[in-house]
Amino acid sequence: MDNKFVVSAAPHLHDRTSVSFVMWQVVIALIPAMIAAVYFFGFHALLLTLYGGVAAMAVEALIQKCRKKPITIMDGSAFLTGMLVAFNLDAGVPWWLTVIGAVFAIAIGKHAFGGLGMNPMNPALLGRAFVLASWPTLVTSGWMHTLKGSINGIKVTDIPIDSLATISPKAYTLLTSATPLNVAKSMRDTTFVQSMTTNASQNTQLHDLIHNALISSQNIQHLFWGNIGGCLGEVSAFALLLGALWLIYNHIIEWRIPVSYILTVFVLGFLMDGMSVSSAMFQVLAGGVILGAFYMATDPVTSPMTKTGRIIFGIGCGVVTIFIRYKGGYPEGVCYSILLMNLLVPLIDKYTIPRAFGEVKK
Amino acid sequence: MRLKSFPGGVHPHDNKHFSKNAQVEEMPLPGKVVIPLSQHIGAPAKPIVQVGDKVLTGQQIAEPGGFVSIPMHASISGTVSKIDLFPHPIGNRQMAIEITGDGTDEWVTLEDNPDFMNLSPKDMKEKIAQAGICGMGGAGFPTHVKLSPPAENPIDTVILNGVECEPYLTSDYRVMMERGADIVSGLKAIMKILNAANGYIGIEVNKKDAIAKMSQLVKGEKNIQVVGLKLKYPQGAEKQLIYATTKRKVPSKGGLPLAVGVVVQNVGTAVAVYEALRFGKPLIQRVVTMTGKIVKNPKNLRTRIGTPMSEMLAFCSGTKSEIGKVISGGPMMGIAIPTLDTPVGKGTSGIVILDPKEARKDEENVCLHCGRCVDVCPMDLFPAQIAACVRTEKWEQADKSGLTDCMKCGSCAYVCPAHIKLVQWIEIGKQKVAEMQRAKK
Numbered sequence: 001m002d003n004k005f006v007v008s009a010a011p012h013l014h015d016r017t018s019v020s021f022v023m024w025q026v027v028i029a030l031i032p033a034m035i036a037a038v039y040f041f042g043f044h045a046l047l048l049t050l051y052g053g054v055a056a057m058a059v060e061a062l063i064q065k066c067r068k069k070p071i072t073i074m075d076g077s078a079f080l081t082g083m084l085v086a087f088n089l090d091a092g093v094p095w096w097l098t099v100i101g102a103v104f105a106i107a108i109g110k111h112a113f114g115g116l117g118m119n120p121m122n123p124a125l126l127g128r129a130f131v132l133a134s135w136p137t138l139v140t141s142g143w144m145h146t147l148k149g150s151i152n153g154i155k156v157t158d159i160p161i162d163s164l165a166t167i168s169p170k171a172y173t174l175l176t177s178a179t180p181l182n183v184a185k186s187m188r189d190t191t192f193v194q195s196m197t198t199n200a201s202q203n204t205q206l207h208d209l210i211h212n213a214l215i216s217s218q219n220i221q222h223l224f225w226g227n228i229g230g231c232l233g234e235v236s237a238f239a240l241l242l243g244a245l246w247l248i249y250n251h252i253i254e255w256r257i258p259v260s261y262i263l264t265v266f267v268l269g270f271l272m273d274g275m276s277v278s279s280a281m282f283q284v285l286a287g288g289v290i291l292g293a294f295y296m297a298t299d300p301v302t303s304p305m306t307k308t309g310r311i312i313f314g315i316g317c318g319v320v321t322i323f324i325r326y327k328g329g330y331p332e333g334v335c336y337s338i339l340l341m342n343l344l345v346p347l348i349d350k351y352t353i354p355r356a357f358g359e360v361k362k
Numbered sequence: 363m364r365l366k367s368f369p370g371g372v373h374p375h376d377n378k379h380f381s382k383n384a385q386v387e388e389m390p391l392p393g394k395v396v397i398p399l400s401q402h403i404g405a406p407a408k409p410i411v412q413v414g415d416k417v418l419t420g421q422q423i424a425e426p427g428g429f430v431s432i433p434m435h436a437s438i439s440g441t442v443s444k445i446d447l448f449p450h451p452i453g454n455r456q457m458a459i460e461i462t463g464d465g466t467d468e469w470v471t472l473e474d475n476p477d478f479m480n481l482s483p484k485d486m487k488e489k490i491a492q493a494g495i496c497g498m499g500g501a502g503f504p505t506h507v508k509l510s511p512p513a514e515n516p517i518d519t520v521i522l523n524g525v526e527c528e529p530y531l532t533s534d535y536r537v538m539m540e541r542g543a544d545i546v547s548g549l550k551a552i553m554k555i556l557n558a559a560n561g562y563i564g565i566e567v568n569k570k571d572a573i574a575k576m577s578q579l580v581k582g583e584k585n586i587q588v589v590g591l592k593l594k595y596p597q598g599a600e601k602q603l604i605y606a607t608t609k610r611k612v613p614s615k616g617g618l619p620l621a622v623g624v625v626v627q628n629v630g631t632a633v634a635v636y637e638a639l640r641f642g643k644p645l646i647q648r649v650v651t652m653t654g655k656i657v658k659n660p661k662n663l664r665t666r667i668g669t670p671m672s673e674m675l676a677f678c679s680g681t682k683s684e685i686g687k688v689i690s691g692g693p694m695m696g697i698a699i700p701t702l703d704t705p706v707g708k709g710t711s712g713i714v715i716l717d718p719k720e721a722r723k724d725e726e727n728v729c730l731h732c733g734r735c736v737d738v739c740p741m742d743l744f745p746a747q748i749a750a751c752v753r754t755e756k757w758e759q760a761d762k763s764g765l766t767d768c769m770k771c772g773s774c775a776y777v778c779p780a781h782i783k784l785v786q787w788i789e790i791g792k793q794k795v796a797e798m799q800r801a802k803k
Contacts, residue, residue, distance in 0.1 A: 005688050006721040007453070007700050009786040011772030012693040012714075013374050013529065017779040019727050117728040117780075254737070305733030305746065354742040356764040357601065358611040 019116070023076030025252045026295065029243030030083060033291075036226050036236035040146040041091035045232050049086040051095050055102040056082025063111045077116055081105050084124035087233020087291060088335065089131065092144035097135060101127035121342040122302050125335050132335075143179055143229050151229040152180040153219035154210055163202050171196040179230055180214055180223070180286040182331040187211050215278035223285035234291040244294035256310035257303055257317075258293040264318025265289050272326055288334035289321065296334075302342040309345075309352040316341045365567055367592035368602040370740040372773045374529050374595055374694065376568055381532045381653040381660040386540055388664050389650075389677060391467055395437050395668030396448045396705040397423065398458040402496035403503045404430030409459055415442045420470040420644050422494075423459055432494040432504045437646035437666035438463040451690045451707040453697045458705070461668070473642035483555040486639060493638035494708075495645045499523055499534075499598070499628035500691055502709040505635065508625055509555050515620040517556040521607050522549050524565040524572065524629040525591060525598030528692025531712040533649040534629050536662040538565070538572040541633050542579045548632030549586065551639055556625060561586040562607050563629070568593045595694060596771040600626050602740050614741075614767045630711070650674065650706055654715030656681045665706050671713055672702035686721030689714040694772045727780035735774035735784060741767050745774035745784045752791035757798060760791045768792070 037045035060078040064071045073079075082102035089098055105127030113119040132139045145151045154175050156164070174186055186192045193207045194200065213219060222228045226236025234240070247253045262284055269283030270276065284290070297303060297317050304313050317337045324333025400406035405427030417423055417436040424434035440463040450456040478486070491506035511517055522545065526534040538545060549561050563580070565573045565588060573590050580586040589607050591597050600619060601612045603626060610622040619626055627635075630648060637643040646667050653660040658679035665674060671688070675681070689696040690704065693714050706713075735745035743764045751760035768788050775784045 005698065005700055006686055006718075006723060007698045008687075008721075008723055009783060009789070010693075010695050010697065010770070011776050011785065012687065012689055012696065012698065012716065012721070013776060014724065014781065015372070015374070015777050017777065018724075018781065019730060019779050022730075022732075022779050115728070117730050254733075300730040300732030302731075303733075305731055305736050305744070307737065310733075353744055353747075353763075354736070356614045356743055356767045357605075357741040358614040358617060358767075359742075359764075 019077070020075040022252055022300070023080050025250060026247065027076055027080050027083060029247045029252070030087070030233070030295065032239035032242045033087070033233050033236060036239035037087075037091065037232050040226050040235050041144055041232065045091050048089075048091065048093070048095060048098050048232060049083050052082035052086035052098045052102040053079040054082065055099040056085070056106045059103045059106045060111070063107060069115070072116065075116070078106055081110065081124045081127070084233070084296065085127040088124060088128040088231050088288065089139065090143050091232040093138060097131055097138060101131040104130045117301055119301060120345070121339050122296050122299050125296055125339050128335055129339060143177060145229050146227055146235065150227075151177060152183050152214070153216075153222055153228050154183065154213050158213065159206065159209065163197055163206050166197040166199060166202070168195055168197065175210070179331065180219075180228060180282070181325065183210065184214055184282070184286070185325065185331040187214075188326070215276065215282045217278070220278060220281050220285060223282070228286075230286075231288060231291070234288045237285050237290045240290045240294060244290075247294070253294065253298040254310065256307060257297050257314040260311045260314025261293040261297055261317045262289060264315045265321055268318065268322040272322065283322065283325070287332045292334035292338055293317070297338050297341070302345060304345050304348045304352065306349060306352040306354060308354075309348040312348050312352065313341055313345065316344065365590050365592045366606040367594055367597065368605050368740055370738050370742070370773065371594040371596060371602075372738050372776050373593070374776060376593070377529045378532050378535070378568065380530065380655070380657070381651050381662055382535065384532075384536075384661050386536045386649050386662045386664050389666070389669060389674060391438055391463060391465065392666060392669040392673050394443070394460060394462050394670070395666055396458045396460050396670070397434050397437065397668040398448065398450050398456050398705065398707055399424055399434060400456055401434070401451075401502060401667075401707040401709060402432050403501060404428065404432075404507070406457065407431060407434045409445055411442045411459065413442050413445060416440075417442060417461060418468050418470045420472065420646060422644070423461075426491070430504055430507050432496050433492065433644075434459070435494055435644040435646050436461055437668050439466055439468040440464045449699070449701050449704040451697070451699070451704055451710050453690070453699050475640060475642065478639040479551065479554065481639070483557070486551060486555050489638050489642065490635055493634070493642075493644045495631060495634045495638060496708055497628055498630035498634065498648060498709060498711065500695065500709050500711060502707075505627070505631055508627070509552065511556070511620045511625070516623060517558045517620060517625050518623045519560045519562065519608060519625075520549060520553050520556060520558045521603060521624060521626045522561070522563045522629050522632055523598055523600075523603055523626055524563055524569075524576070525603060526569070527566055527595045527598040528694055528696070528712075529595075530653050530714045531651050531692050532653070533651045533662055533711050535569050535572055537630050537633060537649055538569070538576055542575050544636045545576070545629050545632045546579050546583070546586070547640070548634070548636035551635055552625070552627060552632065553585075558625070559585055562589050563587070564589045564591055564598075564603050564607055566591050566593050566597050595773065596740055596769075599740065599769055599771055601769070614764070616766065645708055648706070648708065648710070650710055651712035652678045653712060654681075655720070656683050656685070656717045657715050658682055667708055668705045670702065671704050671706065674706070674713065675702060675715070681715060683717055685715055686718035687716040689716065694776070695770060724781040726782050729780055729782060732779060734777045734779065738773040738777050740771060740773060741769065743768060745788065746782070748791065749782060749784045749787035752787045752794075757791065757794055761795045765791050765795055
């Protein structure tokens, strides 16, 4: 009798997922958003993404070589990080900015903490935060218009002629080159609103006009389909949702984080802006909530492991996002909200460990 | 029918099609049988025969080693040829009695008892104990012990486990299809012994015809119900089955089903109970599924206990290609055994043969902290954390995290994208913690 049978511990079956399967599935899920980015911003959107992905893989290989560790760049995790760095930056940034973001994400965000599975914060978002802090003007000014649409949904032609005649240069720049969230934030700033033109009643009129344009159903539709500027990857909510459905259907991500995150943003947006459903929709669709909720807050490494924990995490992200948007110094809060909540994950996990089946309450 | 279930769990492909429709066949008498002295939970049996003794089929050859123990019987007639260490269905080598058959299969005289339902519960238990019956679903707890709950734990519910949630295995299914009436008789006897008011037969929904068949058989019985259960692993785990059927939760940290007034028995055990009471027949044969993608003719075989697995595989015309792994039991909780010389035991419900590709060992990757293991754990534990505690030898913390509540169903390891051998780590922890507790006492 030959005794060459494999002897190993049960279970002898596996559902055939693996780390690289999970990572590449997320990359695949981002393809619709990639196509949308190319459609709305042009071919260089794809190049920027590839720069990010390849730079991330290269720096991971280099670090693993130096540390004499097995090279694992084909597991998709580094490529995904680099891709997400590009997705979180404006489509108009210089290529080296994306590369620096990706390198920082992998070197400091991931490997400084010990590599895959060890990092406390989402590396791609850390990369974005790093370049935002280092080159703030490059990252936040000169937002790219979509090829066929506008930057924020405000058409200069809609503005009454007499207002245009006296509009301040600052206000004009805002309307023509700032993101919808930035415009919305400025509209909540009374000092800014009062300085838009020289006439107080015109200012009120202009404020109402801009505000209504932002949350008009037409603009909400543009935000959904993607004809409004913004970061490279977040341009089309529709494309992102397609990929997200794929991920949920294939059990790559779980619904709790994105749903609680988005619902929180919706409810708070509704409450903060005079019980307006349009405002709530605007808060969800403008900026990076969809991209963040489905693709970054769900990063397995940096999100809670328990079901209750995931809901707390999602709600926390939503609260911090809205807080930054309405009360903070930045027009957008997705990046920092997720990074902040990442740091709370060990604590959330600790206090949400499930009670064992049949455990007697004490 | 509204299907019942439990939270958590996984959905492996059930792969029952290989052997599902193969009617139970009688496995030809083996030339030799090897009867391990420990096929159950509790003290090993003690041999009462010596090398050279002639034995008849059904003759007792080993007596119980204590109350929580069972006797062993010769499964063929012949001569005791060896009492030594032999390969055991749990993968190691253990003491066993080898009988070389004389080919006549001459039985001891059995006591026919058509009126067995009129026996007192005490006499019934005595007969079950003498027949050497233990749980046939895998764990192998002596049945007469399970049927003797302490007075402070009255039992009101008996659940027969026909779930067979392990992929590949079809022996319970075939028994339900072919011996349904005997299952019901066995259930009634068990209910009488325990003075239990309610009887349930739990069956997973991938066996619709078995649900129909058993429902038909219990139609006239007011207090017996067939419960259809969702197709989900581990639906047949005792605590999960009890929860799905009665919504009662067996207490954690070592609680037993009798704490919630329930006794669970495998459907095969019910047949063995019936045969012991009705015909005085000891447990010397059982239905075993021999299956796998590469087995030429997968079968369900009524096999004498102690038959070498190699003979059974030969009876199934062998394999189409090279064997990678042989699993005694199902692929989720069964044991990979090193040799086909291993005999079939009372708890061997099936033998699954995998090819080398299916048997491939995966490298462990790092934990992503994705929480899938937490999502699927039917015991609501935190498998990755327990495994991490074991790895870093934090035994007390591992114990606190619910290590002992783990039933090793393997759902966590099944879904782990990093292929971490969670069950193996937890098993190491269990052994270490048990060792420490013994040392304390």
